Amino acid sequence: MYLAHFGFAQYPFHLTPNTELFLGLAPHYEAIQTVTSALDMGEGVITVTGEVGTGKTMVCRMLMALFAEHIQLVYLPNPLLSDIELRQAIAQELGIERFDQVSIVDDIQARLIELHRAQKQVVVLVDEAQALSDNAIEALRLFGNLETAQHKLMHIVLFGQPELDERLAQHHLRQFRQRISFRAQLRALTLQESVAYIDNRLQHSGAQGEILTLNHKRAIWRASRGIPRLINQICHKALLSTYFCRQARVHNLALFDAINDTVDSRKPKFKRPLLWGWSH
Template identity: 50%
Template sequence: MYQQHFGLQTLPFALTPNTGFFFGLAPHVEALQVLQVALQSGEGFIKVTGEVGTGKTLICRKLLNELPDSFVCAYLPNPYLNPMELRLAVAEELGIATADVHDQLQLTGLIQQQLLNLAADGKQIVLVLDEAQALPDESLEALRLFTNLETEQRKLVQVVLFGQPELDQRLAQDNLRQLRQRITFSYQLRPLTLNEVAAYVRHRLAVSGYQGQPLFHPAEAKLLFKGSRGIPRLINVLAHKALMLSFGEGLSCVNHKHVRAAIKDTEDASQISQTWLWGLLLMALTLAGGAMLWRGLL
């Protein structure tokens, strides 16, 4: 690919969430801070929502990597599960043997006993669900019932929900109001600003080992921002394609043409209008005409 051409050790704009590329941008740091404070409180549901590609899974993995040893985590990356499947997945994450389990009542009892055992050992249990907007209503209700399990001092389990904005729409339903009332902390991820996009691109290139002159100048970073709408996943797609085009021409940096071609080739990117070119041309003609008139007057 273009790694050797640009002096890179790894691909800087891969789509797989990699905590090694985590960058302390304001929305991501704030989300992590909310999660950490919420988990220390020890109660209720915690919710993080954001548009597709804004970094929810990366934050989720960062959180899991940084949980103190006092936490036991059950992580469900694909929660499109009915209540029985959900309970089985939680049980397996908590190390419970489920081969001889015959019904939900028995399974719930085993989970409760394991939670009590872990709490007796001084552990805090957190259930983390990615793509939570995919949970069926009955499974969301099953989650709420999990948080009913408690000792006299505290809840036995906390639940962290990562989801797209559709999750908020789901929770707005009247039949889910009991769960909605138990959400004690929430955070909504926003897209990156222009300055954050430029810093994000520089950071990922630096982590990948790049040490030369800027590959994306301010004008190209602005195009990336417009085409991606500040969404990190789209930034990665566009920057990767632009670097491929630059490499294909044997150039040492990315130019306008490369970013525009990347945007045009990417289905979900915001297509850049060409009308600004006509505005520049009209301005140039006006200035030229004014200069000619001034010289005529002289």
């Protein structure tokens, strides 16, 4: 809607993860490095956890984009699967066209051995893994047990909210928990990282000149607590309001309203945003 007004080639703060706008800030870079290093070492199960909006799906998509050709990807975006449905989803992702419930595990194992002989590394990515049922987790554990004398036939990466760690800490899931070799945790962005995050998205979208002042970016960081999704929401709403007012740069009241509309519990203590730079 406001692309032409600001001269953008794309929306800089769209909520859908856009790998073209990815900036390798420490929290996300470290998570990607943890997963890729663990896979290079042949580890079986890795978890990536973080609060809502910290960038788990972006990290997941970056991994998918960065994976080398020898990796056979199995992507499971829907965790609300029974153990039967999970096996079926994995079979379909591995290109197994015909299967039944009696032979499906054997069919998957045969396919994994075939891929291993072709020097393919099978990696299963599960998004929103905190929602997996106990039966689905058990099915993954059994697949993780499949191996040759020296190599795992299936590597599993779970992306989830902190509740995933709480789930896996339960006594009855201890067998699966013991198979987790590496863990990565996504944290919120610091002030410096948040400023770099905002600047990177504006610049890569074609911004000309200063649309947000440094004081504005500080206010956005404080209100969002450094959570990328909230940063995106605040900036998007502020740009939209600025467009409606036919302003070239974000004005204080537009940002003030965007913050209050997004994070009600983090309202600034002052009634009007006169301390954020421009007073208009």
